[in-house]
Amino acid sequence: MGKRKLVIGVVTGAHGVRGLVRVKSFTADPADLTAYGPLTDASGSKTFDLTVKGDVKGQILAAIAGCADRNAAEALRGTELYLDRDLLPETEEEGEFYHADLIGLDAVGPEGQAMGTVRAIYDFGSGDMLEIVDGEGRAELYAFTSDVVPDVDLEAGRLTIVPPASVEDEEGDA
Structure with missing residues (x-):
């Protein structure tokens, strides 16, 4: 390459x-x-x-x-x-990444299930959001926080996403 x-x-x-x-x-x-x-x-x-x-x-x-x-x-x-x-110099802090290093990584769920690929990173004012696109072209945005993205493995080419509970899920549990 x-x-x-x-x-x-x-x-x-x-x-x-x-x-x-x-x-x-x-x-x-x-x-x-x-x-x-x-x-x-x-x-x-x-x-x-x-x-x-x-x-x-x-x-x-x-x-x-x-x-x-x-x-x-x-x-x-x-x-x-x-x-x-x-x-470019190496990032200095743990959990700090260049956007370009994240784009293209495979996104997997907490059990290792494929969720898609990181297509883009946005900042709409409240912090970075990862755009994950699945194999059918559907896109979802996830906050790039340690709770939602607990593991980034650049060597393996993937990151783990733990989707936050949706409002509907929470209402269903009540």
Whole structure:
């Protein structure tokens, strides 16, 4: 298997007339966009040498080598910036994971029964939610908490989900 690439930013547009671009960074600290190594396109064939120049409205302002005017900067709008996964540091805390390491893991229930695959991770404001898709394409969301997801085994490529009791289940027991 080749190196896995992660999208860590996207060019959202030009800034000014001298070729600066606005970049939405997907790193925990937006200023770390250039901290881990060279950024490339999805194929890895084109490298982007970025120099952070500042920030504006929650986005990074950057100069890209070879991008000298507004037209060149506008042409890069929508360009996703990738990094080799191996260049990211290991997570420091137990129970801390990169989203990209979780996507694609098999999800199993408490008895080991197949539940599906992690397709995406969302944060709607109250914490991360895992989207699990079963073999028939049905999706369910589960809170990414230690109660609902007590075990993540990256080596084995799976995580365990203990679905919380639904309101209907609780009413049926009363």
